[in-house]
Amino acid sequence: EPEVTQTPSHQVTQMGQEVILRCVPISNHLYFYWYRQILGQKVEFLVSFYNNEISEKSEIFDDQFSVERPDGSNFTLKIRSTKLEDSAMYFCASNELQETQYFGPGTRLLVL
Amino acid sequence: SQQGEEDPQALSIQEGENATMNCSYKTSINNLQWYRQNSGRGLVHLILIRSNEREKHSGRLRVTLDTSKKSSSLLITASRAADTASYFCATVIQGAQKLVFGQGTRLTINP
Numbered sequence: 001e002p003e004v005t006q007t008p009s010h011q012v013t014q015m016g017q018e019v020i021l022r023c024v025p026i027s028n029h030l031y032f033y034w035y036r037q038i039l040g041q042k043v044e045f046l047v048s049f050y051n052n053e054i055s056e057k058s059e060i061f062d063d064q065f066s067v068e069r070p071d072g073s074n075f076t077l078k079i080r081s082t083k084l085e086d087s088a089m090y091f092c093a094s095n096e097l098q099e100t101q102y103f104g105p106g107t108r109l110l111v112l
Numbered sequence: 113s114q115q116g117e118e119d120p121q122a123l124s125i126q127e128g129e130n131a132t133m134n135c136s137y138k139t140s141i142n143n144l145q146w147y148r149q150n151s152g153r154g155l156v157h158l159i160l161i162r163s164n165e166r167e168k169h170s171g172r173l174r175v176t177l178d179t180s181k182k183s184s185s186l187l188i189t190a191s192r193a194a195d196t197a198s199y200f201c202a203t204v205i206q207g208a209q210k211l212v213f214g215q216g217t218r219l220t221i222n223p
């Protein structure tokens with residue numbers, strides 16, 4: 001069964017450093033998403049991406065964040081200058097229009 | 113209250129019993145999805161129910177949706193220790209694609 005994959009599974013970085021989180025969505029899906037979950041809290045939407053552009057973003061997704069689909073399979077989330085409060089589990093998801101969103105296993109980001 | 117609120121926040125039952133979790137939301141939705149999350153792990157999709165549906169089943173899972181009350185329930189029958197996890201409802205608001213998650217219900221099944 002096709003699945004969403006994410007790399008790395010864990011990332012530790014110093015405050016102020018740039019990080020890139022990578023995702024491979026399910027191949028025939030057209031809609032891609034990033035969510036995050038701070039430890040002990042609910043899952044929060046960051047951004048959705050369709051047809052090579054951002055279709056919606058939350059207040060969390062400020063100028064420090066960017067997304068890219070550099071090729072036909074990868075979907076990346078870049079945090080330019082990490083802050084302590086960026087420490088969270090980041091989930092990628094994909095789906096077809098108005099269908100089930102399938103989530104990857106997540107990348108646990110720790111900013112020191 | 114927020115879009116997609118579950119209750120109870122925590123539920124502890126004996127193996128074999130049924131578990132019911134509820135979700136309420138505030139705005140009109142396109143669909144509602146239930147997910148399971150084992151501690152510190154990824155989100156596993158359970159069921160999607162659309163706004164024009166009232167009930168769906170999948171194995172031991174039964175989901176209902178009452179759009180007039182803006183609420184949904186997830187019933188797990190004949191619970192097993194492996195069902196121990198957090199369960200989240202997430203709504204897709206009309207006109208949007210993103211999921212809006214609730215705080216979740218932490219379910220513990222005692223052997």
